[in-house]
Amino acid sequence: MTPSPTAERRPLSDRTFGFLLTLPALVLFGAIVFYPLVGSLTTSLFEQSLVQPGREFVGLDNFRAVLDDQFWPVLWNTLVFTGLGTLAPFLIGFALALALNTRLPGRALLRGAFLFPWVIPGVVVSFAWLWIFNANYGLLNGILVRLGLIAEPVSWLGDPDTAMYAVIVAKTWASFPWIMVMLLAGLQTVPAVLHEAAGMDGAGVLRRFWHVTLPHLRGIIGIVVLLEIIWNFQHFDTIYVLTGGGPAGATTTFAVAVYDTAFKGFDLGRAGALGALWLVLLLVLVVVYVRFAEREEQS
């Protein structure tokens, strides 16, 4: 973003004062992130209700119950949502970034306009798609019926076979603009000289893409994809508003399952156990991301 100051930066002064400046942030972090994290993980070892005081130590019972019951379908749903919900916006965002990286007229304006779906509140994304997918008056059914592709209106969000894909379409709509912006920023750092040299050597568009553009974008692609995976793995808003995890649990991911178990089923122990398993999987992803980011920064 900014040119690094030329001279090496000397410490201004007093180290203690420098550390003290971070105290407000540390207090917030401790109270709102760290303590709740430890608390929620501890809850997994207890039988505890949201609405009644007191709790009883039950060891690993909650984990056994969760692994026997919810865990595997929820894991599968989360993997499908994360996988397709990352792949689809990545392909769309990349295609758009490449298209906007040409000398298209009005591309600065277009780049801004395309960000709209990403900027608006998550619940509005869900409202718009709820209405489009609506079984009785929805736009999608209207178009498909008129084109003769379906005979009867389909309840996209009400059918366990289609609900997950409908949710992924909505999430893709909200995600691809950010991916486009990041990749476009990366594309603009590919030196034109390289392309010209490759062109003079007789490399066509596809070969230049494969041998010049892609290697240059490797870092930014890795960062974008890993961050999208991490975010999708814990995404809540779109799914919860579109389907509430239904129908028949077909779209219940970890975020929805933990939320519902705690705040609709009032079973904090089970929610904690499910959340602990979720966190372990998430931490694996975060470690991969941090490793990758550090390596990229060094190279």
Next chain:
Amino acid sequence: MTATVHAPAQTATAPAPAPAPRRRKPGNLGAAATVAVIGVFAFGPVYWLLVTAFTPNDDVFRFPPRLWPEHFTLEHFANLADNAVLGRYLVNSLIVSTLTAVLTVLVSAYTAYSFSKFRYRGRRSLMSLILASQMFPQALLLITLYLVFSAYGLLNSYLALILSFTTFTLPLCVWMLKGFFDTIPNELLEAAKVDGAGQGAVIHRILLPVSLPGLVATGLFAFIRGWNDFIFALTLAGPAKQTLPPGLVNTYLGEFQAAWPDLMAASLVVSLPVVIGFVVLQRYLVAGLTSGAVKG
């Protein structure tokens, strides 16, 4: 700190004018087609949201729907204005988002100043810690947060929402501001010290005034994050203190799922401040996001 992961040395040579007269022709056609197809996907739903919000009920509830609106109405916006509950959600959203912005700017300014201009043991660990806080699943944290806020009588309070929003907005804001402070020369701050200014005065009389554009951008960003939040406001606030996102869900997606045009009108109203804020912010935001994402 550079925004991207690439070596700046290579980009320095970029702006040389490339004399390539008609090489791009076929590519441009493909690019235009790509933009058009993705444009339908991107703007179709926006168009439909707009059309529905301004179409009378009689025309909305028919199948198949008409792609081009025939009649125009403002009645759905009038319905919103008449709804006192929505007014309360709006006021709650404004209060909570504004205070979140103020608190976030304060806390992230001190933190970013520390990270930018001081060197001490554990600094890099602290930076990672702050950045990592956005990686923890919020639904899991909410189990205990709910109990804690409940124990202190803070459920259904603005404070619970403001503290939560601020904490999760902090990482990106700290990184945005750190980028800003990195560009401020140390000499400027040291000169003030030579003139006898204390540590506090350096911050409040020199650093913050000089960084005003960055502070405004950060504040606006924090406002948007608070404005858009769903899960915290859904869980920690009852109807009296709820913000617009969960408020709209409770109002329109409960038992009566019929008021689609009203909901589309409300969606436009909720999106408006965010879109305006974003147009103002675009430059900072893109730069901040890129650097925040890269600095794992």
